[in-house]
Amino acid sequence: MLKHTPLNAKHREAGAKLVDFSGWEMPIHYGSQIEEHHVVRRDAGMFDVSHMLPVDIKGEGARAFLRTLVANNVDKLQTTGKALYSCMLHEGGGVVDDLIIYYMTESWFRIVVNAGCADKDIAWMEAQRNQLAPDLQILPRRELAMIAVQGPNAAAKLWQALPGSEGLTRPMKPFTAVLVGDMFVARTGYTGEDGFEIMLPAKAASFFWQALLEAGVKPCGLGARDTLRLEAGMNLFGQDMDEKTTPLESGLAWTVDLKSERDFIGKDALLRLPRERQLVGLLLRDKGVLRAHQPVHTAHGAGEITSGSFSPTLNVSIALARVPAGVLSGDTLEVEIRDKRLRATVVKYPFVRNGKALIEP
Numbered sequence: 001m002l003k004h005t006p007l008n009a010k011h012r013e014a015g016a017k018l019v020d021f022s023g024w025e026m027p028i029h030y031g032s033q034i035e036e037h038h039v040v041r042r043d044a045g046m047f048d049v050s051h052m053l054p055v056d057i058k059g060e061g062a063r064a065f066l067r068t069l070v071a072n073n074v075d076k077l078q079t080t081g082k083a084l085y086s087c088m089l090h091e092g093g094g095v096v097d098d099l100i101i102y103y104m105t106e107s108w109f110r111i112v113v114n115a116g117c118a119d120k121d122i123a124w125m126e127a128q129r130n131q132l133a134p135d136l137q138i139l140p141r142r143e144l145a146m147i148a149v150q151g152p153n154a155a156a157k158l159w160q161a162l163p164g165s166e167g168l169t170r171p172m173k174p175f176t177a178v179l180v181g182d183m184f185v186a187r188t189g190y191t192g193e194d195g196f197e198i199m200l201p202a203k204a205a206s207f208f209w210q211a212l213l214e215a216g217v218k219p220c221g222l223g224a225r226d227t228l229r230l231e232a233g234m235n236l237f238g239q240d241m242d243e244k245t246t247p248l249e250s251g252l253a254w255t256v257d258l259k260s261e262r263d264f265i266g267k268d269a270l271l272r273l274p275r276e277r278q279l280v281g282l283l284l285r286d287k288g289v290l291r292a293h294q295p296v297h298t299a300h301g302a303g304e305i306t307s308g309s310f311s312p313t314l315n316v317s318i319a320l321a322r323v324p325a326g327v328l329s330g331d332t333l334e335v336e337i338r339d340k341r342l343r344a345t346v347v348k349y350p351f352v353r354n355g356k357a358l359i360e361p
Contacts, residue, residue, distance in 0.1 A: 005205075240306040
C-alpha cells in the first residue's frame, strides 16, 4: 500500500495526477507540467516534498561522527543554521545517498535524506554510529511535513502567507536555515531558483499549504521538479549517481574534501580508483528527446544518458551523460535513439539558473 503525505487530501482536492514515487503516492502534475515549470522560473510554485526524511543527529560527538560519515567536511559548518551538501559513501566510494546537513548546535545537526533511500540510510547511519559513537541519537522526524516554495517571487509570497516571518527570513543567505516558531525554514531548493524549504508539524501542513495558495503560490508536481532540477544541473540519486558510481564520476568533486587530513568512509577508494568517467551536459542538435539510459557514442568510447528531457526554458532537449574522461566541452557526439544516431553537443552545465539561460540553444 502506498504511503500518503499529510498533504494528500489537498492534492486530490486540486485534481492532481497521483503516481507511485518510491512507495509514496505523489502528484506528478496538476494539469500541465510545462506550465508548472514556467511558473517556478517566472513567479512562485510550491512542491510537497514531505516524502523526504529529516533526521536529527543529537548528542555529544555529533560533529566528529559526521566528519567520518560524509565526504564533504562538516568543519565548514561553524555558524548556526549553515547548511552543507554532501554525499554519504560506502567503503568502495559509491554513493549511499546525497543529502543536506544543517548545523544548529554542536549537539544537533539535521540531515535531510531522499525518500527512496530513507530506510537504507537510517540503517547505514545506525551501523556506523554503533561503531563510532554508540551514545549518539539518530532521530528520524517523520512527524514533520516539508514544503518547498520556489521561484523569483517565492520570498514575497512566503512573507504574505506567513505573517511575521520576513524579519527572520529576509537576511537569510542561500544554504542557511532559521527557526520560525515551530517551523524550520531553509533557503534551499532543487530548482535552480531562489526559494525555501519549510519543515513543519504534519498537523499544520494543510493550513500552511492553503495559506500559500491564497498568497498566489501555484502547486507543482514532481514532473516539473524533475525538469527544473535537470536544467539547474542537479543530480538525481538513482540516475546520475548511485552506489556503483563515485561522486567524482558524477560531477560532484566539489562536494568531496580530499585535501584535509580528515578520514571518511570511502576516502581510500576515491584516492585509489582511476577517474575514467565524467558527467557532462548534452544539448541535442537533431530532432528528438534525450532520455535516461540512451547509449552515447564518442571518439573516446561509449557512454550513457543518466537524465534527459525536453527543456521548457530552452525549448530544446538536454541531458546529463556519463562519458569517458577524454570527452571535452564543445565536442560533438552521437546519442542512439530508437536505432538512430542523433548529434549532440557537449556543454558545461547548469543549463539554467535564476531564470536565465546559461547555454545558447
